[in-house]
Amino acid sequence: MQLRSRPLAAIVFAALVIAPTCHAAVVVRVLGEPAELSPAPQVKDEVLLGAPATIVGRLGCRFMSGGHDSLIIITPRDRRIVLRPGSDELTVDGRGFEMPHEAFMAGGELICPLVPVLEAVGAVVRWDADAGRLDVETRIEAVDVYADDEGTRIEVRSELAIEGTLFRVEDPERYYVDIPGAWIDGLQQDRTYVNLGSVLRVRWGQFEQDPAIARVVVDLRAAADVRWEPDEDGPGGSMTVGEVDGDEPLMERHVPKITRILAQAPDADTTLVTLELSDPVPIEYDVQIRPPRVVLELPDAAPIMPIAPVSVAGELVSSASLEGDDPPAVTVVFRRGRLADRRIVIDPGHGGRDSGAPGRTLLEKDVNLDVAHQVAARLMALGVQTVLTRDSDVFVDLYDRPELANRLGADLFVSIHCNAMPKPNTGRGTETYYYHARSRCLGLVMHAALVQALGRRDNGLRRANFCVIRETEMPSVLVELMYLNTDEEEALLRRPEVRAAAAQAICEGLRQYVEGTGTAQERLELGS
Numbered sequence: 001m002q003l004r005s006r007p008l009a010a011i012v013f014a015a016l017v018i019a020p021t022c023h024a025a026v027v028v029r030v031l032g033e034p035a036e037l038s039p040a041p042q043v044k045d046e047v048l049l050g051a052p053a054t055i056v057g058r059l060g061c062r063f064m065s066g067g068h069d070s071l072i073i074i075t076p077r078d079r080r081i082v083l084r085p086g087s088d089e090l091t092v093d094g095r096g097f098e099m100p101h102e103a104f105m106a107g108g109e110l111i112c113p114l115v116p117v118l119e120a121v122g123a124v125v126r127w128d129a130d131a132g133r134l135d136v137e138t139r140i141e142a143v144d145v146y147a148d149d150e151g152t153r154i155e156v157r158s159e160l161a162i163e164g165t166l167f168r169v170e171d172p173e174r175y176y177v178d179i180p181g182a183w184i185d186g187l188q189q190d191r192t193y194v195n196l197g198s199v200l201r202v203r204w205g206q207f208e209q210d211p212a213i214a215r216v217v218v219d220l221r222a223a224a225d226v227r228w229e230p231d232e233d234g235p236g237g238s239m240t241v242g243e244v245d246g247d248e249p250l251m252e253r254h255v256p257k258i259t260r261i262l263a264q265a266p267d268a269d270t271t272l273v274t275l276e277l278s279d280p281v282p283i284e285y286d287v288q289i290r291p292p293r294v295v296l297e298l299p300d301a302a303p304i305m306p307i308a309p310v311s312v313a314g315e316l317v318s319s320a321s322l323e324g325d326d327p328p329a330v331t332v333v334f335r336r337g338r339l340a341d342r343r344i345v346i347d348p349g350h351g352g353r354d355s356g357a358p359g360r361t362l363l364e365k366d367v368n369l370d371v372a373h374q375v376a377a378r379l380m381a382l383g384v385q386t387v388l389t390r391d392s393d394v395f396v397d398l399y400d401r402p403e404l405a406n407r408l409g410a411d412l413f414v415s416i417h418c419n420a421m422p423k424p425n426t427g428r429g430t431e432t433y434y435y436h437a438r439s440r441c442l443g444l445v446m447h448a449a450l451v452q453a454l455g456r457r458d459n460g461l462r463r464a465n466f467c468v469i470r471e472t473e474m475p476s477v478l479v480e481l482m483y484l485n486t487d488e489e490e491a492l493l494r495r496p497e498v499r500a501a502a503a504q505a506i507c508e509g510l511r512q513y514v515e516g517t518g519t520a521q522e523r524l525e526l527g528s
């Protein structure tokens with residue numbers, strides 16, 4: 001059996017060695033779709049040679065034969081390109097350019113270096129010589145929006161032919177057109193605020209890169225008829241909402257305005273900053289805690305007047321909300337708090353028959369409980385009302401943990417865990433998880449405190465759909481201190497001073513969050 005199998009193995013091995021040296025066919029994609037070229041393109045002296053006619057035809061170019069087998073390509077924007085067999089010159093609107101190889105006839109077709117010719121046509125050409133792949137795509141040159149109360153027309157203009165597919169999405173109501181093989185990321189603007197009739201705004205961006213897909217989205221305020229049709233007189237296409245005449249003049253688009261900014265201080269620890277707006281607009285904000293700074297971004301709105309700085313008494317943003325009333329307004333609440341005023345639930349992960357992650361000698365449930373006890377002791381010494389979801393080695397249902405915090409009306413919730421990888425000794429470091437946007441700021445501050453105190457690898461603040469942080473109604477985080485099934489980190493977690501440092505860091509994170517003196521600096525998006 002062994003002797004017989006040997007030649008077979010040798011044959012398989014030889015085949016594997018030979019395969020990569022075989023010359024793979026060149027794959028051509030035009031506007032994201034595979035294209036079969038005849039004759040097949042080939043690489044000669046590192047130059048990709050092929051017949052351009054099929055490709056440029058798909059891009060909306062016309063072509064014709066000139067004298068002496070020359071090929072004339074006319075692009076949709078009337079650029080004129082001439083190629084002659086036996087010549088390495090490429091003529092673009094009368095100007096000559098040298099190609100890396102001369103054009104020649106084969107099988108009745110004019111063959112030429114494809115890359116310079118397709119670039120002269122105005123295509124976006126990506127030639128990957130190693131993979132043997134040629135992508136021929138186009139660029140969106142402009143998105144122009146025409147609108148009045150009756151309708152909106154969005155004209156998508158490109159250098160070469162494009163094809164789009166219209167899709168509808170409900171809740172919120174919107175339509176989008178995907179344009180395969182198109183690049184739209186070079187445009188200066190990425191949206192136009194319309195706010196007329198049923199159209200709220202039009203926005204566009206690069207949805208995919210390989211192959212390229214450009215996406216144009218119309219956000220609606222109410223259901224409406226939306227159509228997509230190719231332009232009659234040239235490349236490009238139009239999305240039309242409702243009825244808008246072909247020669248309707250471009251309306252001055254309506255830009256929402258920030259009409260007023262108000263700052264009030266109802267008590268010594270609180271400042272409310274209110275931005276009144278002419279229209280409801282989406283808002284994002286940046287929170288930087290050291291130095292204390294909040295940057296509100298209202299990408300669809302323009303201030304009606306120069307805005308002077310508004311001073312605030314507090315250091316931390318507790319909340320920001322968009323009110324859709326009349327007039328719409330954004331209110332940001334800055335409140336300096338005291339840890340002693342807070343009610344905090346500490347959740348030691350696992351317990352009882354659920355041991356959590358196993359180390360060589362330690363069980364996760366025991367480490368979690370010990371650290372949680374130390375956190376609770378420290379918090380209670382500071383006068384914080386502290387509740388543990390379990391106080392001993394007992395099993396507690398996953399849903400009962402957030403339920404307890406919700407019932408108590410807790411202000412903050414921290415779930416303490418240690419991590420494990422399926423394979424021992426492969427993981428290391430500290431992670432912090434949050435779910436709701438309202439918990440992100442706590443997560444940033446808590447994670448920074450833990451990473452600083454434990455000095456392990458910073459695996460970052462992450463978002464995850466874990467029950468305990470999803471079901472809690474207050475800011476909540478889940479911390480994974482270290483990896484219990486990694487020998488080095490288990491040894492650390494066995495040391496009392498390391499557990500004490502973890503407990504202190506969790507208390508420090510809570511204190512910094514409440515008092516607004518943390519060090520985290522990252523974008524916080526307004527959300528649920």
Ligand SMILES: [Zn+2]
Nearest residue numbers: 349356417418
């Ligand atoms: Zn766990």
